[in-house]
Amino acid sequence: MDQLSQSVTLAVGYYDPFQVFSTILGEKFKKQTNLNSLYWKYKPADSIRTIKNVQLRYIEDDLANKVTNINEEDVFMKFIFVTTTSVDEYRSKVRPIIRQWLNNVKSMNPRVTYCIILYENISLRSAADKFLKTSILTKIRNDFADPEMTLQNSFKIKSSYSDPDAEREIWNGLVSMIKLGIMESISAKMDYFHTLRPKLLGVRKSADLFLKIGQFVDSAEFYSRILQSVGNINKEDGFERLDFQDLPLRSMISNVQSSTYMTTKYEIKAYAYERLSQILMNDSVKTIGLYMRNSLKLADFLLSFLNSIYDCNKKSEFCILLIEDFFSDKKLRFILDKNEEVPNQLYEVLGDLKFLEKDELTNLGNSKNYKMKGCLSDISFTSSSGEIMHPYKVISIKIEKFIKTEKLFKQHVVEITEECIKLYSQSPYKQNTVDTLSTEVALMLYYSMNDYETSVEVISNSFQFYKSSGWNSVSLALLKVYVDNLSKLRKKTDHSIVADLLVSYLEMISMNQENMLDQFRNLVSDISEPLIIENDNIIDISINPEIECVSPDIYAISVHFDSKLSDIKADSIVLSLTSQDDAPCQNEDHYLSSLEFSTTDFMLKTKFSCILKSKKIIVGEYFATKMTIHIGKLCLVKHIFKSVKMFQINSLIKSDRILSNTMIDISVPKTRYLNKDQVLLVVHVGDNPFNKFEFILNQFDESRLISHADYLLSVIQFKDNSRTRLNLEFDIENLGGALAFKYSGDKIMNKGDEILLYIPYMFPPDVSNTKVLVGCNFIFGDGYSKYCSKSLETSLSIAVSVQDIFKSSNLFSNYTINSVMVDNPVRVQRVSLDSPKNDYQTKIDTWHSPKNVIAYIDQGSTFFYRLTNLKDESLNLSIEYNDLHSEIVEIFKSLYYEKLEASKPYLLRYFNVLSEEIFDKLDFKHNLYGLTGRVELVNYDLSKFSKAFKLINTTDLSVIIQSIAELVHDLNSQTFKVNDEILADIQHRLIISVPLPVINIINIVELDFQKKLQYLVCQPIEVTLRLRVIVLQKPNNSEKKVRFQTSSTPKKIKLQLNFAEHEQLWLIAGEQNFTKEISLDIAHKPKNVLETELTLIPLRIGRLELPRIEVHNLTNFNIEMELDYKNSSETVLVVSELNKVVHTF
Structure with missing residues (x-):
């Protein structure tokens, strides 16, 4: 509204008794007093209001100040134009006229600023006038001085000026006075209107004043205050006197505006709404956004106005006319059709107007006894006694066309309802109303217009809406209509609607309409297709x-x-x-x-x-x-x-028998070959024998499968306390991302048999992620199948280290086995080192190896072996072990199974889930068990297994929990010894292929001298240096690998022996570097190569190591040698004088 660009025309009255304005000064005066803009502030605390495009309209009044064709309240300033040629004329003629005019002006309410204009014709001025002590203008100012006036309001305008600047100054002063005078008049009017009673009259006049001076925001606020303040319009408030020739409402503006006192409530509200319509929907509004905001406000005002009128048929007609007039605005229609940025609130309030129009049109139809069945607003106005009022005659010709016939009336009601739906559907907040109105349209089409095809779909959707909203009564009523609708369509058309009827019958049955059961049973038999x-x-x-x-x-x-x-x-x-x-x-x-x-x-x-x-x-x-x-x-x-x-x-x-189910499991084999890993699929056959089965491996990492691997399918059968293992024939089929292993034989798998499928698989080398996910489906017998997947832990629970030492022709190997977990030691049951071949063996000697030794992470178990006659390339180190946690769990499980089998066998069906979900996850004191054989739990709390307990029937749950608690209590009082049967069930075996060192020659070096307790510093020590050589060579066999790592076998080699890094401790007298050539003809026998005498002189006191000796191969043949230095790490005690005790640190 602040963008309205229309001009503001302010009326000013003038009295022209001497025809000065009309014949001489008028045009020039109008031109010179063009104001353009005013800046008005009503109260000191108010902001300044700008009044733009101000145009003054001069209206002549008579001596009685009766301005023609305008209300005196609309006059913002008064002028009187006078002229005189002498003082006498002024006194006798002019002054009386001014005095009388002023008396009339000052009697006006509200007060208005006035101005006296003296026109002087220079050509008529006499010489004597030039010598008057007091000019006529001064006399006027003295005679009519007004203490209430704060402005200089008397001006003289000459017919001509010799000085243009003087003329300009006169006119500028006059214009300033007019501006200030008009603003004082506006403030005076506002003050006056605030004093009027009733108060609403002053509000209306204030609104009119704001509108006159172009303050549209203030004006709209005051008019809206009127609409809110008047309240509801009752029968006695003048609405019945309305003549529809008055529509639209602009014709009543002059009547209300000219009224000094309040008129009826209806007239006041109609006047305020019409004024708001002029302000908000003015053609001068340029932007679409502002126009939409104004349309939203006006629609709100109109809706409030219409809803405040008491219910009657004339109101219905009045509402329809005003709403149609509102929607006839071309600019609004263009915005709704073309603009995509229409706010949701505008669509909502426009929908509310159309909704009201629909209701009021329905009421007018009732006055003509038109019945719109299905319309949710189908109501009639009645008198207070309940009797129907007299038939109403529609006045408007336009509305008469809508309800001329019942068919036209029904069509128009449906059209308005559809328009309402269209508007509401644009707002996300009116979807429920859209569903309601859609239901209403469908019901009207069904009941009033017999359009079954159109109504059936809408009624179905409406039923779903009301049902989901919890409106059961409404949804049931709609469902009954829908069923009736479907039944009529079934009779009218050849299309099959059995499905829709069945759905509806089921809905009605679900809503406790049991009388539909017979129809449902009969209709089911009519279904021709699934x-x-x-x-x-x-x-x-x-x-x-x-x-x-x-x-x-x-x-x-x-x-x-x-x-x-x-x-x-x-x-x-x-x-x-x-x-x-x-x-x-x-x-x-x-x-x-x-x-x-x-x-x-x-x-x-x-x-x-x-x-x-x-x-x-x-x-x-x-x-x-x-x-x-x-x-x-x-x-x-x-x-x-x-x-x-x-x-x-x-x-x-x-039948009082315990029967077993076939069980499938996925695991890492208990016997593992280091770096030759496998996944094991195990099936334990139950009481359901079968001879056909297949494994489907369908969850795995394809990149970890070993190409061209040898898969193994076998069965272990137990009969007469004997264990027989048979390899089975099978076919492998690639199913495109899955592998099928299908048994091709016909042998029957009976209870107790174990079916094993070994699949070579590469386990992850990264120690930070040692899990492998594998899933398998086992299909067997007549359509039976079991599927499980597991995340396998591939890491080993033991760590093995080895240290090899050569002494003479013997290789001494020291193996240390540790646990890899701090809180879970391992029990090393048995360790062996064997040749992988029976006919070609290295001789292996050891002490009596301990059994069932506990190994910790920081305290391992050591196993020592002496190897001679090294004829193998590698040996197999076999370690049989188990971790203590598995051992305790196995004890726990075996005791619990025995407990259930003896007292509560019906609970054995939970044994598998209890083992996997609870027993395996209990925390035990492993170190205590390893040291003492006692089993104790850490923080025994079954509440953390609530997820597992949900798998157990509630009737059995308390018994299960009690039985576990009893077993835990019994365990605390027992000490368990190593049980070979239990160890066999959980035993793991790790086989490591240990390569033997490839050694061609062993050099045995020895310093032989007389051993003494002490030696004097710098005292010579006579020693004998000996070098013996053992040549190791395999028998000449073409199928064996020659142990020499050369392209051709040499006959002789040259060796060099010398002392290294001895200068700081020893002085050596004699030859220190020796070169010897040896033959390689003999093997596995020591050969003396060197024996010589030397003198060693110690240079320092203390415990000194003997000089280090090195042996080098001087030939170009690549020969692997080991040095067996007999004096390695041997020391002698050197003192400054004999029998002196020396402490070395």
């Missing part, structure tokens, strides 16, 4: 999250139904489960990402339970996602969301 219907309310399902077994390898889930369908036979019931894990799936045909439990031929009742079975089991977290009930060709689907954890059950009780 039909799927989803309904989550017809049946409530309670799933027992604990799975069970009803027979070997057949798993079951117990489901309780609370059904609104009764006495209906179901062909099958299927429960679908979906995995929670996003595990990679290399082959969709063989990887089970979902499970189904089912039963057949079941009678649906109001309340019933059933057992759903499956031959397939997938270990992991699952969600029961849907229940499917097949009734003939109808497939009824209920979506659910229940968590179910699948796990293997090792045993069950049937």
Whole structure:
């Protein structure tokens, strides 16, 4: 509104008794007093208001100050134009006229600023006038001095000026006075209006004044205050006198404005709204954004105005006319059609106007006995006694066209409702209203216009909306209409709508409309093609999250139904489960990402339970996602969301017998060859024998599979206390990301058999990530399958170090075995070092190796071996061991199994899940057990296993917890000795291929001298230096690898012996460097090469090491040599005088 560019025209009155303004001064005066802009402040604390484009409109009044064609309140200044040629004329004629005029001006309310203009014709001025002591202007100012005036309000204008600057000064002063005078008049009017009573009259006049002076924001605020202050318009408030010829409302402005006193409430509100309409929707509003904001405000005002009128038929007609007039604005229509930035609030309030128009049009239709069935606002106005008022005659010709016939009336109601929907649909906050109105349109089309095809879809959507909103009564009523609609369409058309009717019947049954059951049963038999219907309310399902077994390898889930369908036979019931894990799936045909439990031929009742079975089991977290009930060709689907954890059950009780299930496991083999790793798939066959099976390896890292590897499939059978291992024939098939190992024989796998599949696999070398994820599906027998995946720990629990020392022809090897974990020592059960070949062996000697030795991370177990006759390239170091945690857990598990088997065998079905989820994760004091054999737990607290306990039936849970607590208590009072049977079950074996050093020659060096307790410093010591050589060579066998690392075998070699780094400690007398040539003809026998006498002289006191000796090969042959220095690390005590005690540190 602040951008309105129209001019502000202010009326000023003038009295012209001497025809000065009309004949002489008028045009020039108007031109010189052009104001353009004013800057007005009402109160000192107010901001300055700018009044732009000010134009003065001069209106002549008479002596009585009666201004023609304008209200005196609209006059902002008064002028009187006089002229005289002499003082006498002034006194006799002019002064009386001014006095009378001033009396009339000062009697005006509100007060207005006035100004006296004296016009002087220079040509008529006499010579005597030039010598007057007091000019006529001064006399006027003296005669009419006004103490209430703060401005100089008397001016003289001459017919001509000799000095242009003087003339300019006169006019500038006059213009300044006019500006100040007008602003004082505005303030005076405001003061006056504030004193008026009733107060609302002053508010209206203040609003008018703001509008006159171009202050549109203030004016709109005052008019809106009027609309808010007047209140509701009742029957006695003048609305009944309304003549629709007065519409639009601009014709009543002059009537209200000219009224000194308050008129009726209706007239005041109508006047305020019309004024607001002029302000807000002015053509001078340039920007679309401002126009939209103004339209929003005006629409709010209009809605408030119309809703404040009491209900009657004339109001309905009045509302329709004003709303149609509002929407007829071309600029508004253009904005709604073309602009994409229309605010949501504007769409909402425009929709509210159309909604009101629809209601009021419906009411007018009622006055003509038109019945719009389905319209939610189908109401009639009645008198206070309840009687219907007299028929109403529509006055407006435009509205009469809308309701001339009932058909036109109904069409127009639907059109307005659709317009309302269109407006509301643009706002995200009115979607519920859109659904309601859409429902109303559908009901009107159905009930009033018999348009079944159009109404059926909308009613369906509306039903869903009301149902989801919790409006059950409304949704049920709509559903009944929808069913009736479908029934009529089924009779009218050839299209099959059986599916929609079935869905509707199910909805009604779920809403406790039991009378629909017969229609449902009859309609099901009419289905010609398979039909799927989803309904989550017809049946409530309670799933027992604990799975069970009803027979070997057949798993079951117990489901309780609370059904609104009764006495209906179901062909099958299927429960679908979906995995929670996003595990990679290399082959969709063989990887089970979902499970189904089912039963057949079941009678649906109001309340019933059933057992759903499956031959397939997938270990992991699952969600029961849907229940499917097949009734003939109808497939009824209920979506659910229940968590179910699948796990293997090792045993069950049937007919007082303990039966076993087939179990699958994935592990690292207990016997491992270092750097030749494998993954082991193990199946323990239960009481369900089979002769056909296959492994599907479908979760693995393909890059870790070893190409062209030798896979091994075998079975271990136990019979008559004997153990037989047989290798099985099988076929391998690549399934595109998965590997299938299919048994090709026909041997029957019986209870107790173990099927083993070894898969060569490269374990990660990075010690920071030693986990390997492997998943496998085992398919066997008649459609049975079990799937499990594991994250295998590939790291070893022991560390092995070796130290080799050559002495003469012997190789001494010292092996140290440590645990790799601080809190989990290992028990080294047995260690052996053997030749991998039976016919070609190195001689191996050792002491009596200890058994079952505990090795810690910082205190290992040592095993010492002497090797002679080195004929092998490598030896096998075999270490049999187990970690103490596994040993304690195995004790715990065996005792617990015996406890359950003896007292509560029915709980054995939980043994597998308890072992994996609880027993393996208990914390024990391993060091205490290793030292004393006592088993104690660290912070025994079963609450941290709450997730595992959810897998156990609540009726069994307390017994399980109590039995575990009893076992823990019994363990604390016992001391366990090493049990070979338990150790055999958990034994791990690590086989390391230990390469033997490739040595061609061993040089044996010795310094022989007379040993004494003490030697004197600088006293010579006579020594004999001996060098013997042993040549090691394998027998000449073409299939054996020659141990010499040369391109051709030499016959002789040249060796050099010398002393190294001895100058600081010893002085050596005699030859120090020796070169000898030796023959390689003999092997494995010491050969004397050198023997010579030397003298050693110690140069320092203390304990001195004998000089170090080195032997070098001077030939070009690459020969591996070892030095056996007999005096290595040998020391002698050197003193300054004999028998003197010397302490060395």
